[in-house]
Amino acid sequence: MTGAEQPEEVRREVVAARRIVVKVGSSSLTTAGGGLDADRVDALVDALAKTLAARGAGEKEIVLVSSGAIAAGLAPLGLPRRPRDLARQQAAASVGQGLLVARYTASFARYGRRVGQVLLTTDDTSRRAHYRNARRTLDQLLAMGAVPVVNENDTVATDEIRFGDNDRLAALVAHLVRADLLILLSDVDGLYDGDPSIPGTSRIAEVAGEKDLEGVSIGSAGKAGVGTGGMVTKVEAARIAAAAGIPVVLTSASQAADALRGRPTGTYFHRTGRRSADRLLWLAHASTPQGALTLDEGAVRAVVEGTGSLLPAGIAAVEGEFSAGDPVELRDPAGRAVARGLVTYDAGEIPQLLGRSTRDLARELGPGYEREVVHRDDLVVLRA
Ligand SMILES: Nc1ncnc2c1ncn2[C@@H]1O[C@H](COP(=O)(O)OP(=O)(O)O)[C@@H](O)[C@H]1O
Numbered sequence: 480m481t482g483a484e485q486p487e488e489v490r491r492e493v494v495a496a497r498r499i500v501v502k503v504g505s506s507s508l509t510t511a512g513g514g515l516d517a518d519r520v521d522a523l524v525d526a527l528a529k530t531l532a533a534r535g536a537g538e539k540e541i542v543l544v545s546s547g548a549i550a551a552g553l554a555p556l557g558l559p560r561r562p563r564d565l566a567r568q569q570a571a572a573s574v575g576q577g578l579l580v581a582r583y584t585a586s587f588a589r590y591g592r593r594v595g596q597v598l599l600t601t602d603d604t605s606r607r608a609h610y611r612n613a614r615r616t617l618d619q620l621l622a623m624g625a626v627p628v629v630n631e632n633d634t635v636a637t638d639e640i641r642f643g644d645n646d647r648l649a650a651l652v653a654h655l656v657r658a659d660l661l662i663l664l665s666d667v668d669g670l671y672d673g674d675p676s677i678p679g680t681s682r683i684a685e686v687a688g689e690k691d692l693e694g695v696s697i698g699s700a701g702k703a704g705v706g707t708g709g710m711v712t713k714v715e716a717a718r719i720a721a722a723a724g725i726p727v728v729l730t731s732a733s734q735a736a737d738a739l740r741g742r743p744t745g746t747y748f749h750r751t752g753r754r755s756a757d758r759l760l761w762l763a764h765a766s767t768p769q770g771a772l773t774l775d776e777g778a779v780r781a782v783v784e785g786t787g788s789l790l791p792a793g794i795a796a797v798e799g800e801f802s803a804g805d806p807v808e809l810r811d812p813a814g815r816a817v818a819r820g821l822v823t824y825d826a827g828e829i830p831q832l833l834g835r836s837t838r839d840l841a842r843e844l845g846p847g848y849e850r851e852v853v854h855r856d857d858l859v860v861l862r863a
C-alpha cells in the first residue's frame with residue numbers, strides 16, 4: 480500500500496459518538512486586545528456545523544458550552560482587564576453574554592441552524608426538579624435541531640455557589656445529556672507534561688488513568704489572562720467525565736475540526752468508569768455544601784455502605800445556615816467529610832432532633848417528624 484492509500488488513523492469512539500458536548504474557553508474566542516473575535520467564532524462554528532451536516536456519520540448532535548461572556552463584556556464597558564471583584568465580573572458577563580449569543584446566532588445562521596441559550600447555576604442542577612428540567616430543555620432543543628449554547632448564569636451566581644469554571648460545568652453537562660464524548664477546546668493543543676511555554680515539554684497523547692498523570696506539572700494560569708482555571712480545571716473536568724464513562728478530547732480550538740473527525744489531535748482521556756446514577760454526580764461535584772452534619776459511627780456505616788438514609792438518631796452535631804433542600808456535608812466523628820446529601824430540614828430545626836428516634840419525634844412533634852434527615856436517594860458517598 481502506498482502512503483496515499485493509508486487509511487486515516489482515527490479514534491473509533493470519537494467517530495462513533497452521536498451526542499457530543501464541545502466546550503470552548505474565553506481565550507479561544509477573544510482578540511488579544513479584548514472583545515469577541517468574530518473570525519474565531521466563525522471558524523469554530525464552521526467546524527461544528529460541518530460535523531452536524533456530515534453524511535454517513537449518522538445523526539450527530541452538539542451541545543456547545545461556551546465561555547467568553549465576561550471577556551466579551553470588558554471592552555464595551557471600558558474595562559481594560561478582567562476585574563477581580565464579583566460585581567464587575569457579573570456586569571461584564573451580563574453585557575457580554577448577549578453579545579456572545581448574538582454572535583453565535585449570526586454565525587450558525589450561515590448554515591441555517593438555530594441556537595438556544597441555556598444558562599445554568601449549581602442550584603439548578605443539584606435539585607432534582609431543576610435537574611430534570613434542565614435535561615428536558617436540552618433534549619428538546621437537540622430534538623428540534625437547534626444547538627444549545629450553555630454558560631453559567633454568571634449574573635446571579637454568588638461566590639459561594641458558582642461553578643466558577645466552565646470546564647467542570649461542561650463535564651457535568653456531558654453527564655446530564657448522556658453525551659458519548661466531551662471535547663474541551665482551549666488555546667493550547669493538549670495537555671503537556673509541564674508548562675508548554677517551557678522548551679522541552681511535550682504533549683501527552685493519551686491518558687488511560689491516573690498513572691499517566693503522575694509527575695505531570697499542571698499549571699493554573701492561562702497566559703492570555705482571560706481564561707479562569709488553566710489546565711488544572713481541564714484535567715479535573717476530564718477526570719470527572721472519564722470516571723462517568725465519557726471519553727474526553729482536550730485540544731485547541733483551531734484543531735476542532737480534526738478532533739471532531741476523530742483525528743488523533745490533542746490529548747485523549749479514555750473512560751475510566753461507567754455511567755453513574757444521574758443527579759448524584761452533580762451533587763458530588765457541582766454543589767457547595769451549605770452546612771455540615773456530624774454523624775456517629777453507626778450512621779457513618781449506614782451512609783457509606785449505602786444501607787440506609789440518615790436518621791436524626793445518628794446525628795451528633797449540626798453546623799451552618801441551610802434550608803431544607805440544600806446540599807450539606809456529612810462528616811464522621813473525626814470531622815472527615817464522608818458524603819454529601821440534600822437535607823430535608825432547615826438548620827434551625829435540627830438541634831431538637833439530635834440523637835432522637837423518629838418514633839419518639841413523631842409522637843412528640845407530629846407525624847411530619849418521622850422522616851429521614853437525608854434520604855438515601857439524595858446522598859452521594861465521597862471517595863476517600
Ligand atoms: N501542563 C500543561 N499543559 C498545557 N497547558 C498548560 C499546562 N500547564 C498550564 N497550562 C496553561 O493553561 C492554559 C489554558 O487555560 P485557560 O487560559 O484557562 O484556557 P481557556 O480559556 O481555554 O479555558 C494554557 O494556555 C497554558 O498556558
Ligand SMILES: N[C@@H](CCC(=O)OP(=O)(O)O)C(=O)O
Nearest residue numbers: 505546547548549644645707
Ligand atoms: N462563565 C464565564 C466563564 C468562566 C470560564 O470558565 O472561563 P474559561 O476558563 O475561559 O473557560 C464567562 O462566560 O465568562
